[in-house]
Amino acid sequence: MPELPIALALFLLANLLVALRWVMRGPTQADRMLAALLFGTTGVAVLLLLAEAGGVAELLDVALVFALLAAIAGAAFAERAWREDRRERARGGD
Amino acid sequence: MTIARSPSLRSSRLWLMRAPLFAALWWVLAEGETRAWGVGAATVLAATAASVWLWPPSRAHLSxxxxxxxxxxxxxxxxxxxxxxxxxxxxxxxxxxxxxxxxxxxxxxxxxxxxxxxxxxxxxxxxxxxxxxxxxxxxxxxxxxxxxxxxxxxxxxxxxxxxxxxxxx
Amino acid sequence: MAAIDWLSDALLLAGGAFFLAGTVGVVRFPDVYCRLHALAKVDNLGLGLVVLGLALRADSVTAVVKLSLIWLLALFASATVSYLIARRALRRGITPWSAERPAPPERAP
Incomplete structure (x- = not known):
């Protein structure tokens, strides 16, 4: 079915919006951080489907950069968190 | 796998092992396009240098x-x-x-x-x-x-x- | 329609179904930790199936490798990001929901 990718892209977009709305309404600040996860997976899937649907191969590279940035951001945060841990322990924290 | 003896030998082994990996990665990213091989070669060299610098060989080596x-x-x-x-x-x-x-x-x-x-x-x-x-x-x-x-x-x-x-x- | 197209369609639809399940999890699960499970795992599976479905339609080997690379990167990213969110939430004193003591998640003073 040639229309499937575009239909699925729209469906995932709707999904993303619903999940995003719930995440934003979440009771804690941590709930809102879940938005980062949503864009890392659903966002990438939408881009890949649009690349196929429109025959725009360049969108594949956009998706790759999205995934790469998500991975790098994760690693950078982890590194910072690691350093904070070490500092806390040096100060004699838990 | 054996551990190389001198540091310089180990580093050149590292280059020989990693440069082909980055070259393969470039080939994938360029989707087999060969016109931009100059940029590709420079990128592969820079990536290998960065990887050797940031991730030197340690006792824990990956196969x-x-x-x-x-x-x-x-x-x-x-x-x-x-x-x-x-x-x-x-x-x-x-x-x-x-x-x-x-x-x-x-x-x-x-x-x-x-x-x-x-x-x-x-x-x-x-x-x-x-x-x-x-x-x-x-x-x-x-x-x-x-x-x-x-x-x-x-x-x-x-x-x-x-x-x-x-x-x- | 060739069998490969049929398979590709099936994989794409299955991927969509998992994305839907992930969203259902976000809506139904009781606290931020449980919602993390829904997003970090179910959506990744959805993406994996979409990637597989698209790989069957791809016209070159490099495109297939690129698609798998994207999936692996997304996997590592969501594993790391979910770890960070959970850790942050615990440190801020957000108590995990529990069946025995169904109190709403609250922030420590």
Whole structure:
């Protein structure tokens, strides 16, 4: 079915919006951080489907950069968190 | 695999091993396009230099076969995890028994522990929630899903990937 | 329609179904930790199936490798990001929801 990718892209977009709305309404600040996860997976899937649907191969590279940035951001945060841990322990924290 | 004797020999071995990997990666990214080979060659050299600088050879060395085996394990576990949690979410009556669990680590500090935390985040029942001293804190979605043997198996895999010794816990 | 197209369609639809399940999890699960499980795992499986379905339609080997690379990167990213969110939430004193004591998640003073 040639229309499937575009239909699925729209469906995932709707999904993303619903999940995003719930995440934003979440009771804690941590709930809102879940938005980062949503864009890392659903966002990438939408881009890949649009690349196929429109025959725009360049969108594949956009998706790759999205995934790469998500991975790098994760690693950078982890590194910072690691350093904070070490500092806390040096100060004699838990 | 044998360990090279002198540092310079080891570093040139590193270049010989990694440069082809980056070249292959470039070939994939350019989708086989050969017109921009000049840019590609420069990028491959820069990437290899950066990798040798940032990730010098250490006692814990990765074997390419071990890496592939681990990636396969990682992907497979992720499939299993996704499937189980999806079933939980779709069950008509939501019955979860979530909780926290502490896993005493046998891996030495460093990259191995971070990779273990990542791997456990993809297993069916667990999300890593903190590395502290020699313990890994986990959030468990449903106590019935999590088996200590699974957690230990993941730890063994990570240890084998890096060639690390596990302490007795 | 060739069998490969049929398989590709089936994989794409299955991927969509898992994305839907992930969203259902976000809506139904009781606290931020449980919602993490839903997003970090179910959506990744959805992405994996979409990637597989698209790989069957791809016209070159490099495109297939690129698609798998994207999936692996997304896997590592969500594993790391979910770890960070859970850790942050625990440190801020957000108590995990429990069946025995169904109190709403609250922040410590």
């Amino acid at each position: 390419p076969v071990g890496l592939l085996a681990f990636l396969a394990f990682f992907a497979l576990q992720s499939l299993r995890g996704g499937f189980t949690v999806a079933l939980l979410a779709l069950r008509p009556r939501l019955r979860l028994r979530p909780g926290l669990r502490v896993l005493p680590l046998r891996l030495p500090p460093g990259a191995g522990r971070v990779l273990l935390a990542d791997t456990l985040s993809l297993l069916p029942g667990t999300v890593s929630a903190g590395l502290c001293d020699d313990e890994l804190h986990l959030h468990v979605l449903d106590q019935a899903l999590v088996d200590d043997a699974d957690l230990r198996a993941a730890e063994d895999r990570v240890a084998r990937l890096f060639g690390l010794e596990l302490a007795h816990a």
